Amino acid sequence: MQQVKTILLSKSVFEDNDREADALRARLREKGVCLVNVMSSPGSGKTTLLIALICRLMKKYRVGVMEADIDSDIDAVNVARKTGCRSVQLHTGGMCHLDAGMTAQGLNELGDGLDLVFLENVGNLVCPAEYDTGATFNIVILSVPEGEDKPLKYPLVFQNSDLVVVSKIDALPYFDFDMEKCAQYISGRNGAAALIPVSAKTGENMDALENWFINKLSEV
């Protein structure tokens, strides 16, 4: 089994996070690395989805993952075990989000030679959306059991995301989730965001998600 290192992030020393984020984005562009910031509620199935997606994308790209949590390393261990990709667990020391300085610390730990890095942010729909991590693009995962009204209650994370993935669609028969309303609420917050409903469990529509990434990476 692959070793997974856990690092405790230090608080950033930078006063201007936006400037630091832009600088990080520029450094990543020079190196040819695409960094994807993944946000969602706790328990939306981020890790399961990432595992399924990474197994597909690893055939084309050199992929790494940073798992940010307040505590535990189960996500990083799981990702490393199930995909074999380079993975590091970031502990935020109680912080509810990552900023660009913290993200840079994680990237240093992960090392060079990667095309695509996923940052699984702390499970939280509020605070992570307020801090630019320096990512090339942002995605938000909304799971069917959470309900379609989340874009009404948590506007910023939907405003700041390039893609909304509706996860756990295999559970649609079990929950009252109105996909049409969900699409309306999302486009009310962000007309430019793509919407891809998937099930990592059954594989439904994972092709569309994979293709979205392949297209997006060809533009970077």
Place this chain on the structure above:
Amino acid sequence: MQQVKTILLSKSVFEDNDREADALRARLREKGVCLVNVMSSPGSGKTTLLIALICRLMKKYRVGVMEADIDSDIDAVNVARKTGCRSVQLHTGGMCHLDAGMTAQGLNELGDGLDLVFLENVGNLVCPAEYDTGATFNIVILSVPEGEDKPLKYPLVFQNSDLVVVSKIDALPYFDFDMEKCAQYISGRNGAAALIPVSAKTGENMDALENWFINKLSEV
């Protein structure tokens, strides 16, 4: 239909939130009001659960509800419509949690003459746990689709809660959720926390939840 007022909370002027929270708790005790701070992830079914619980508790107590959200008033409208109890929508102005000063503003708006007030905090497992609202007690709701590992990843909210409600147990056949492991993880964080699994949809075990509140209120 009952009118529901939405108020935009102002940022607290108090530097010492813990002291302000203790003072609020003392004022509530004098007035004979029990304030319950309800925390969870977005989409855990807090509002549905509260509606089912309040319909039961209103037979014995005068109940009020404060719904805190970053945006929208659908929760407060829903609670007022389905229970008929006094309800107010609090907008946090983007803030990810409530503190004691903000809670006191909501209570002023709600008015006097209540025995039991529920504060539905912002859907977030991280930040609300860091701020004492002045509540008489705290509860956290963990829904089955989120998975049993949340006490490992979000320790503080479980440490600071008197009761963990596992919601949506009607979905247990559909998700891999290990209740025994969940109980272990919770007691690892907080040996004193009660654990009550319920379904607001089917009504399963709602009697136990109602009784927990009746017992708790008899102690206050």
